């Protein structure tokens with residue numbers, strides 16, 4: 001007996017039959033004596049379809065972010081109502097809530113809002129009244145009452161935030177694969193399901209392209225020590241536990257590999273080489289809520305610097321005006337260029353802290369397969385290589401093979 005928060009992703013609620021299946025899981029957990037909260041995503045590809053629709057209407061413009069959020073929250077709203085009905089259809093009691101209805105307050109960074117607080121009272125009242133509580137993932141409300149969304153995959157953030165404030169015994173993340181694999185199982189057929197993975201490794205994997213969990217959600221889970229169990233909504237196989245690191249995890253040098261499929265490199269040339277310039281540039285970019293990666297600065301002989309960094313292709317519309325403003329302010333010699341069609345392949349593992357030779361093995365495997373490495377970045381638990389986009393899937397396969405990730409290590 002305890003408090004369980006279950007989250008069902010898009011594919012797990014894609015049609016009426018799947019909604020019933022998800023409802024049955026929630027009911028089964030409740031019948032075991034648990035209090036159950038269910039967080040849901042929009043059905044199937046609804047969010048993508050709404051984005052397509054917005055682009056169709058707003059052909060030569062960028063849709064205003066506030067209106068985009070107003071549109072996108074509708075997807076999850078459909079699912080909560082249907083899920084509550086599916087539970088009623090089984091003769092059980094359920095109640096659905098939007099983000100606003102449970103006071104899930106965020107800042108006003110439309111499309112990438114951050115959760116500030118949740119009013120758990122309303123949820124507890126309903127749980128204590130014996131109801132299964134259904135909550136719309138991915139959405140919140142600003143203190144002024146505007147609806148916001150939490151970034152793509154944001155239902156994961158809702159799951160973990162609800163789990164943290166309710167002090168849930170477990171957060172179950174139901175998706176369309178059996179758990180976290182050593183690489184995306186849709187690209188690497190031999191990928192192996194991992195039983196347990198540390199928050200830090202999962203954070204790196206998510207940030208490096210393992211879209212199964214949103215990075216922010218893992219950050220939150222680590223901060224509040226919320227255990228997440230990633231499982232398949234279509235079977236009862238045990239999934240993957242994401243937990244705090246234990247000493248025996250260090251025996252495994254590389255736990256997984258990941259691929260970011262569509263990146264752009266922004267290069268700014270002839271930047272005056274003064275203290276504070278990088279801080280100003282990246283300060284402006286951060287204020288626009290854009291995540292940058294793989295920053296490289298080279299200082300030239302003439303007291304100028306070239307700075308380059310990568311962003312996701314989807315951030316191009318947001319980054320261009322910021323970079324234009326920066327280059328203009330820095331003077332006529334400073335120019336920006338954009339290289340698209342890049343990808344990033346990475347290996348991750350806490351064991352890298354205590355083992356050497358990982359980088360060399362990765363570079364050699366890529367070289368043997370004639371994959372050209374454009375940039376390299378490392379942290380103590382990951383190595384990443386920027387490569388061309390068309391080499392992406394092949395490169396993921398190659399590094400997976402090079403570290404024999406399909407074989408379980410003990």
Ligand code: ADP
Nearest residue numbers: 009010011175176180181183184186210211212
């Ligand atoms: P949901 O809609 O349930 O939130 P997502 O589509 O967001 O599901 O995430 C699940 C998908 O993540 C899987 O279908 C898989 O292709 C992809 N994925 C990428 N990397 C991994 C990985 N390392 N392990 C498992 N799945 C991964």
Ligand code: ASP
Nearest residue numbers: 041047138152153154155
């Ligand atoms: N529906 C949103 C998306 O597709 C949120 C989510 O599914 O987590 O990104």
Ligand code: MG
Nearest residue numbers: 009010153212
């Ligand atoms: Mg998702």
